[in-house]
Amino acid sequence: MERLLVLARHGQSEWNLKNLFTGWKDPGLTALGVEEARAAGRRLKARDVRFDIAFTSALGRAQATCALILEELGQPGLETVADAALNERDYGDLSGLNKDDARARWGEEQVHVWRRSYDVPPPGGESLKDTVARVLPYTMREILPRVMRGERVLVAAHGNSLRALVMVLDGLTTATIPGLELATGVPLVYRLKDDTTVATKEILDRD
Numbered sequence: 001m002e003r004l005l006v007l008a009r010h011g012q013s014e015w016n017l018k019n020l021f022t023g024w025k026d027p028g029l030t031a032l033g034v035e036e037a038r039a040a041g042r043r044l045k046a047r048d049v050r051f052d053i054a055f056t057s058a059l060g061r062a063q064a065t066c067a068l069i070l071e072e073l074g075q076p077g078l079e080t081v082a083d084a085a086l087n088e089r090d091y092g093d094l095s096g097l098n099k100d101d102a103r104a105r106w107g108e109e110q111v112h113v114w115r116r117s118y119d120v121p122p123p124g125g126e127s128l129k130d131t132v133a134r135v136l137p138y139t140m141r142e143i144l145p146r147v148m149r150g151e152r153v154l155v156a157a158h159g160n161s162l163r164a165l166v167m168v169l170d171g172l173t174t175a176t177i178p179g180l181e182l183a184t185g186v187p188l189v190y191r192l193k194d195d196t197t198v199a200t201k202e203i204l205d206r207d
């Protein structure tokens, strides 16, 4: 039985382009972001990947990416569940600030800790640990059972909500998670074993 789980970070957003902390803010995709999402769909199609259901967040950039991938696969209108549990990590008071301005104000190191550490939240926002605490229960309840039943599942979400999932799937630790960066529009194709651990992982970063 195929136990397929594909994770895709949304394509470039308007605020990725402007270098702004985004979190739960809801900017749309740029033209490049739309093309990245379409390319993700084409790469999946070229490898004969098709889905039985898709999951996405409550934010437009992930939903648009999900729809574009499904369109490229010839599966527009596939059942898609949108849930805030898969939203980007909440950046709190940093949301909307320019990342370089933040570095100038609080220092390179502090900003890196807020962006990539496991358990230090930005002011008023969520740490990655907080994000894991909402992404993981949702995934275990709503997504994993479907994968284990043989449904082929797409999850189109965000840099940090997917880092939370990849941390668990790849067995990363609090020491190694800061080094994990997920590129926009690059699907991660996981196939799981019958004990839910990872059999194979493929990063579709080229055609």
Ligand SMILES: O=C(O)[C@@H](CO)OP(=O)(O)O
Pocket: 016, 020, 021, 022, 023, 024, 088, 089, 091, 115, 159, 160
């Ligand atoms: O701004 C954000 O919400 C995220 C993703 O774009 O940024 P970072 O890479 O700093 O976690």
